[in-house]
Amino acid sequence: MTTVLETIEGGTRYLEKRGVEDARRHMQMLVAHHLGCTRMDLYTQFDRPLEEAVLAPLREMLKNRGEGVPIQHLLGTVWFHKHEFKTDARALIPRPETEELAEWILSWPLPESQQVLDMGCGSGVLGLTLAAARPGWNVTLVDVSPAALALARENDAILKLGNTRFVESDLFDKTGTGFDGIVANLPYVPASDRDTMSREVLHDPALALFSGADGLDLIRRFVPEAFRHLKPGGWLVMEIGHDQASQVTGCLESSGFTEIEVKTDMSGVLRFPAALRPA
Numbered sequence: 001m002t003t004v005l006e007t008i009e010g011g012t013r014y015l016e017k018r019g020v021e022d023a024r025r026h027m028q029m030l031v032a033h034h035l036g037c038t039r040m041d042l043y044t045q046f047d048r049p050l051e052e053a054v055l056a057p058l059r060e061m062l063k064n065r066g067e068g069v070p071i072q073h074l075l076g077t078v079w080f081h082k083h084e085f086k087t088d089a090r091a092l093i094p095r096p097e098t099e100e101l102a103e104w105i106l107s108w109p110l111p112e113s114q115q116v117l118d119m120g121c122g123s124g125v126l127g128l129t130l131a132a133a134r135p136g137w138n139v140t141l142v143d144v145s146p147a148a149l150a151l152a153r154e155n156d157a158i159l160k161l162g163n164t165r166f167v168e169s170d171l172f173d174k175t176g177t178g179f180d181g182i183v184a185n186l187p188y189v190p191a192s193d194r195d196t197m198s199r200e201v202l203h204d205p206a207l208a209l210f211s212g213a214d215g216l217d218l219i220r221r222f223v224p225e226a227f228r229h230l231k232p233g234g235w236l237v238m239e240i241g242h243d244q245a246s247q248v249t250g251c252l253e254s255s256g257f258t259e260i261e262v263k264t265d266m267s268g269v270l271r272f273p274a275a276l277r278p279a
Helices: 004-017 023-035 052-066 071-075 096-106 125-133 146-159 191-196 217-229 245-254
Strands: 077-080 083-086 115-119 138-143 164-168 179-184 230-238 258-264 270-276
Touching (some): 004 023, 023 071, 077 125, 096 179, 096 230, 125 164, 125 179, 138 146, 179 217, 217 230, 217 245, 245 258, 245 270
Parallel strands (some): 115 138, 115 179, 138 164
Antiparallel strands (some): 077 083, 230 270
8 A cells, every 4th residue: 555655755746747836745735634634743654554545535636736726725724813714716715915914903902892894805814803803893794706705604604703794795885884994805916917827826716816907996996985984083904916005005195095004014015005084
């Protein structure tokens, strides 16, 4: 029989030949998933023989990964902040930058009671993270995609939160108004970038990625509407593309926002604009 170590080494070579980055770690993740253990546990099981009942579905996953299916879709879950979330092709795979955004918001000295809206919630990781960490907040999660919203509801059910609601809406059409805070990770990729993107990223829904020639079509609609739907003194924070800070700042200014700042992400990219509606 093939051992755990032999399977990892053979799968790693297979993925490397197909241009998969971080091939060994991904192969370890696949093996650990099928054995119901952690990657670290594998180091104590290298000599363990694997039966065909394990190898057959593992080969299928390995083939799919070699063809560019994201590891997160194959495993079906991803860790974000302090929770494990379901993830699949219905919504954008959560990025580390969005986790930075959640942690930044949670570091603010905000009131214990807030009405917060997560616009373009996708799988719900951002809004649900805020709702889980701040049980006194009421968080409304909004998406135009019914499939993405269904995934967000499934994640909400796993977390068993009682301070959330879900709205299918094209931006603010059906959300109501009077929010203390709005967070948004809207599509911001220029359509022209499609041909340069990795095959893994292109497994995300196009609706969650692309927004016009410069990636800002939806953001230009969103910002002035967000101003009108915030309470006086309310806050707005967003995630944007690596070269969009000056344009988004201008949009915030022209819409009436004040105290505008743009925080960098861990890579030093101006990634997170934040602003206030004047009181």
